[in-house]
Amino acid sequence: MNEQKLRSIFAEALGVSESIVVDELAYNSIEQWDSIAHMALISVIEEDFDIMLDTDDVIDLSSFAKAKEILGKYGLSF
Template identity: 35%
Template sequence: MTNIEKYKNAFVESLDIPLENVERATMDSVTSWDSIGQMSLIAMLEETFNIELKPDDIIGINSYKAGFVILKKYGIEI
């Protein structure tokens, strides 16, 4: 599985959204992306990519696209 597939899968599984909606996902557009959804997503990303996100980076992942920039800081290319 490629990094992009793993990344998309994290959104699908942790936020329970259809794959076709993942690329447009933001905190404001996904009802399940509340504080619990955020922590579920973060936990899945940390486990999937074997990283530990810093608090500022956790807050910074507020959309599908924002995660690309954050994960790049940890050496993960999506």
């Protein structure tokens, strides 16, 4: 459930189809995921999962797979 929710967040924040939101999707690998979209993505993740990401985690969140790994540190399971 959390994985689908996160996939939807990525798709919405980046303005892409959910079908391209796979583990290998990485920051700057698509035109839509630039620094501005990254901050929008972080904002929606924090709001929808009711968490506050550390600055290091914001910087490290470099792919869909990494996002799941980082959110695991906040008690979310995928």
